Amino acid sequence: MIFFSASLLSSIFLLLLLCSSDTPANCKKDDVLGKWKLEIGKFTSETNVHCSKIDKVKTEDTMEIYLAEPNLVTDPSNKAIGTWTMIYVEGFELSIGKYRYFTLFNWTSSEDNTETFDCHNTVQGWVRPDIRNISEIACFTATKMPRNESDPASHHYYKNDYKDFDSLRRRTKKSYETSNSMTIDWSDKNGHNYVSYFIDEGNCKSSYAIAAAGMIESRISIGSNDSLDYSLSVQELISCNDYSQECKGGHAIEIGMYVMDHGLVDQKCLPYYSLNQTDAKCSDRCKYPRATVFVKSYSYVGGFYGRCSVSHMEEALEKGPIVARIDDTVPSFLDYKSGVYKMKDDEKVGRLTRSVLVVGYGQDEKEGPYWKIKNSKGTKWGEGGFARIYKGNNTLGIETAAEQMVPDNDAYLNNKNIVNNPYFWAMIGVSCFCVALIVGVIILLIAISRTRKSVKAANAINEQYSSFQPRYS
Known part of the structure; x- marks a missing residue:
């Protein structure tokens, strides 16, 4: 019989508590392969949109796609239009044209801490341009559609002709050598x-x-x-x-x-x-x-x-x-x-x-x-x-x-070089404005001071001449 110390049991419990899943979703590849419908909202220039935390946005556009082996995204005509990857067992990201689509599978937590997940529906995710330092963003949701055997492309997506993700997660100790x-x-x-x-x-x-x-x-x-x-x-x-x-x-x-x-x-x-x-x-x-x-x-x-x-x-x-x-x-x-x-x-x-x-x-x-x-x-x-x-x-x-x-080392080095940092020039501009303002105020004060002295001197002369009395009448 194997005995565990109380400290070891408590350590295991604590680690299990702290290391609970990032989301409770545990979706397999077979759950995800197939036809999906994307409902996409309106793009906005506000790039810090909390898509997963806000109410479902109004649908502005829809798209039907197929997620295929090994990592292809195709349209209904079986034409490859992009690539995709699972995000562990919790979601997926698509790369289609000039945009990237990221979302997580839907999950809920009840008051008794019971967690459920749905591999055929997602929470509201993000659509972003496939560039760095994005300038626009949209929210979207994805729903898996029922399998249609008459679909000309369906055979391409349900054929298990590629090494399964889940088999890779369960490799034994003798799977392969270094x-x-x-x-x-x-x-x-x-x-x-x-x-x-x-x-x-x-x-x-x-x-x-x-x-x-x-x-x-x-x-x-x-x-x-x-x-x-x-x-x-x-x-x-x-x-x-x-x-x-x-x-x-x-x-x-x-x-x-x-x-x-x-x-x-x-x-x-x-x-x-x-x-x-x-x-x-x-x-x-x-x-x-x-x-x-x-x-x-x-x-x-x-x-x-x-x-x-x-x-x-x-x-x-x-x-x-x-x-x-x-x-x-x-x-x-x-x-x-x-x-x-x-x-x-x-x-x-x-x-x-x-x-x-x-x-x-x-x-x-x-x-x-x-x-x-x-x-x-x-x-x-x-x-x-x-x-x-x-x-x-x-x-x-x-x-x-x-x-x-x-x-992006070039961007990093340019920012590290203070001369190429836009914030540096912004601060230089602000500093120059402040210096010019201060100099302007000083010049104005000097001018005011000199004007006051001139006025005072003129008044003194006027007083002197006004008190002068001529000898001859």
Whole structure:
């Protein structure tokens, strides 16, 4: 008989509580493949629209599409018009023409904390231009339509001729072997540390935001051939980002959407509230940040959810750290201290609820290949805040859903260069106006003072002549 200590049981309960799903949805690929109807509202120049939190907008346009294997979006005539990806098991994003459509599957929570979800209907999501720093946005909903066998395109979408997403999530320990014996470590690359400082997430389930910000920071530093001296605002990604669930969780790919659409300010502009997130407000963000960072693109490693692999992760890591999802509630992982972590034979991977920054990979002579990850529990956890996870058998689900972004280094460097920062010129303009105003006031005061002296002198002369009496009459 196996006995568990009270502390271990309480730890497991606490982790299960904190690491509950980002949304309760748990939709499979087969639930999503097929015909969908999109109802799209009116575009607005107000880009901070809270689509998922407002009443359903009036439909201005509709679109019928098909979601197909492996990641194609087609129209009813079977013509490919874009691509798509699941957002883990909670939603999807479409890329059609010049626009991106992101939404989550509908879910409800009752008073007794019972949660239900609907894989055939979505909450109200967002339509945005496929550019950085968007200037317009619209809300939309999606509803899956009944299957129609007479549809000429239906065979293309219900044929399981591609490796199923869900089978990838359930890989066994002997699924495949590691493909590369090389070593990459961005925390010590040729004597440089391209990995930012550690943040303890505290009582907020913000690992997704911390890991995503760390990935962008590192990739900016690597791309600029400079040592890391810039920290991004994790708090903005929690307090200002409607695409995620604030302190209830989210995904790095949703962070990529936000940073591409709106940009991300530096940490000093909105610091992280590790102790009391209720004090954090998006409105507290400073008006004139030192710099605003954008990303050019974001994606799942491998191109779309379900295509991640060891070789794809190794390839992505050549350009910098990536984000991976893990199930950190596996009992044997709760007590991790050091070494290359391996799951026990009787342990299974559940829902992937924690995001970690994968900073490299290597080979331990005794314990085998590993991924090196950076957690968000501070430096007292694991190996100084890092951990090594066995590589090649999807330990903790780490090889299931890795995510990556490509920072817009040109935009970052232009903003970092104060001469090219529009806020700098705005402040110069304001300063020049103030200086001109002050100089003008000084000149006016001097003129007034001189006028008063002239008037006073003239009055004195007038008084002198008015008192003069002639000798001769």
